[in-house]
Amino acid sequence: MAQIQDVLLPDIGDTEGVRVIEVLVHEGDTVAVDQSLLVLESDKASMEVPSTVAGTVVEVKVTTGGSVSEAMVLVRIAADESAKPEPVEPAPPASEAAPPLAPGERGPGGEGPAPPPAPEPGDPTPEPAGLPPIDEAAFATSYASPAVRHFARELGVDLGRVKGSGRKGRISREDVREFVKQALSRGPGSATGGAGIGGFDWPQLPEIDFSKFGPIERRPLHRIRKLSAANLHRSWLHAPHVTQHEEADVTDLEAFRKSLAAEAEREGVKLTLLAFLVKALVTSLRAYPELNASLDGKGEELILKKYFHVGIAVDTPNGLIVPVVRDADQKGLKEIAREIQDLAGRARDGKLHPQDLQGAGFSITSLGGIGGTFFTPIINVPEVAILGVSRALTKPVWQDGHFVPRLLLPLSLSYDHRVVDGAMAARFIVHLSGALAEIRRLLL
Numbered sequence: 001m002a003q004i005q006d007v008l009l010p011d012i013g014d015t016e017g018v019r020v021i022e023v024l025v026h027e028g029d030t031v032a033v034d035q036s037l038l039v040l041e042s043d044k045a046s047m048e049v050p051s052t053v054a055g056t057v058v059e060v061k062v063t064t065g066g067s068v069s070e071a072m073v074l075v076r077i078a079a080d081e082s083a084k085p086e087p088v089e090p091a092p093p094a095s096e097a098a099p100p101l102a103p104g105e106r107g108p109g110g111e112g113p114a115p116p117p118a119p120e121p122g123d124p125t126p127e128p129a130g131l132p133p134i135d136e137a138a139f140a141t142s143y144a145s146p147a148v149r150h151f152a153r154e155l156g157v158d159l160g161r162v163k164g165s166g167r168k169g170r171i172s173r174e175d176v177r178e179f180v181k182q183a184l185s186r187g188p189g190s191a192t193g194g195a196g197i198g199g200f201d202w203p204q205l206p207e208i209d210f211s212k213f214g215p216i217e218r219r220p221l222h223r224i225r226k227l228s229a230a231n232l233h234r235s236w237l238h239a240p241h242v243t244q245h246e247e248a249d250v251t252d253l254e255a256f257r258k259s260l261a262a263e264a265e266r267e268g269v270k271l272t273l274l275a276f277l278v279k280a281l282v283t284s285l286r287a288y289p290e291l292n293a294s295l296d297g298k299g300e301e302l303i304l305k306k307y308f309h310v311g312i313a314v315d316t317p318n319g320l321i322v323p324v325v326r327d328a329d330q331k332g333l334k335e336i337a338r339e340i341q342d343l344a345g346r347a348r349d350g351k352l353h354p355q356d357l358q359g360a361g362f363s364i365t366s367l368g369g370i371g372g373t374f375f376t377p378i379i380n381v382p383e384v385a386i387l388g389v390s391r392a393l394t395k396p397v398w399q400d401g402h403f404v405p406r407l408l409l410p411l412s413l414s415y416d417h418r419v420v421d422g423a424m425a426a427r428f429i430v431h432l433s434g435a436l437a438e439i440r441r442l443l444l
Contacts, residue, residue, distance in 0.1 A: 002078035005053045007037060009072045010146055017067045024048075025075065029057045034145045036167065037075050038062060048170050050145035055080040134158040144171040152176050224319040235381040239416040243376045243388075244425045247408040248433035250392060254407050256439050264334055273409075274312070274366055275337035277389065280435040282308050282329045285362060288428045290420060292361045294382040302419060311360030311380060312340055314347040321347045322380060324360045364389060368409075377414045384419040387432075388412035409436065 009018075022039040025031060036048040059076040062068055134153075138160020144152070151173055152159050162179045164171035210216050221229075253276055264271040285292040285308060293304045308329040311322040323343035328336060346352050363380045366389040377388035390410035396403040413429045420428075 002055065002081065004058060005055070005077050005079050006073045007049075007052055007075045007077060009049065009068050009070055009074055017069065020062050020064055020066050020068060023060060023062060023064050025057050025060065027057050027060060031055065031057060031077065034147055034172075036170065039168070040068065047141070047143055048145075048168065049074060050147070051075070051077065052146075053077050053079045135160050142171060143169050148173055148176060155180055222318040224316070224321065228319050231380075232378050235379050239379050239381050239384075240418060241376070241379060241414050242417050242422065242425070243412055243414045244422070244429050245374045246411045246413070246429045246433050248411055248436040249397070249406050250409045250436050251407040253436055253439055254392070260333075264337065267334065269334050269338045270341055271334065271337045272340070273368065273392070274340055274364070274389075275333050276436065277364060277366075277387075278310050278312075278325060278328050278336050278340075279333055280432055281310060281362065281364070281387065283435050284428055284432040286329075287431055288424060290424065291385045291415070291428055293384055293419065294361075295384070295416075295419060299418070305361040307359075307361065309359045309361050311363035311383075312343065313363060313365035314344045316348045316350075318350075320365075321352065321357070322360065322363055322365075323347055323352055323356045324358065326359065362386070366390075368392065373410050374412050377412060379414050379416055381416075384416040385425075385428075386414050388414065 018040050020038055020040060024036050024038055031037070031051045031054065033052065033054050034050045037051050039048050055077045057075060058078050061073050061075060068074065134156070135158055139149075139152075139158055142149075142159035142162070143164050143166075144159050148171055149159065152162070152171075155176065157176050157179055159171055159176075162171050162175050163169070165175050166172050250273070254273070257271060257273060257276065261271050289304050290302065292308065293302050295301070296303055307327065309324050309326045310328050311324050313320055313322050323346075325331075325336060325339050325343070331339070343352070343356060346356070360380065360383060362383055363386045365377050365386060367375065368389055368391045370391070372390045373393075374390060375388050377386045379386050388411070390412070392407050392409040394405050395408050397406040397408075399406075411429060411433065413425055413432075415425045
């Protein structure tokens, strides 16, 4: 006579009132070890509960829409004596654990990868590829059975990085083996983010012979463009970008700028709108210091900067360079304009010093001299925001019952959503727009 065994709810972190969103088996169904019985949904994630025994379902104790608690009986199964599950041995201490071999090879008891054979004398010692460290939060919420979790821990595999091939993305032992196989085949360091992010390599672009379609020319990429490409790619991958747009009324500001232009020119200074932007930006960064900040390397603390160094993107023949106007809060409009003029000239001539490119807390990139309306600038990480500026246009604005021509400046604020939320970004750009619209704020 088959022995009746109860399948209990394992420890999943939430001990009370976990909702059942789907029951996958019925009375009379034959199930195997690790086969999913039901799907639960907690505050953190959905997960499938696997069977710990093989046999025939005698009774299902839960229903869809109900709730369960830790150690509660979920399903009763008449165990199949001919298909007893392999006993799960506790993982040996790290000092005693045998190193894993190539995936797919079995140890003497069939419990997992066997130790590698001893190398022949004279064989080179292979360099270990290594696996990414386990992220416990991602591991805990991954879709996998207890047996697969144990198996993954034996191999040092972070289940949060494994793509499951089962129903609803459930991770199987084979998925874990395949992950290890791919990590080993990529070679040393690749599994820890050598060519990608988060422990994965990005798929490589195929090599295409474009000459078969027509005439081509090969031109070496300038070193600055190569460096910029790497920095921009890294910034785009690490910071979740969101862009907030606004139009600032700079009619009065532009009239004021033109009234000072001749005087500044006699002093050898070209007083552009960019100098006013830097000055207005300082007032807004004072009001919202979170945008003049950086995350620490672990992403656990926000480093608020008490200085106001503003990066100014400069278009040069060899690519984009971002020199820094330092201590912008301590300088007047003409002094800022003179420094921008000097930095831009030296950037185009290739005469900038390393210190000219360091220390920015916030950056501005302006396309106003070229055209366009709005765009999405890429944050210069580790900064948490960047301001994009486009060409100002005169547009009709409804005021006091009739349309009047006003000069509107398109602003595009890209921000790191890990640090800045949408409400803060909107308030910041509205504050900045107000500072540009009201000249007197810049003089306070």
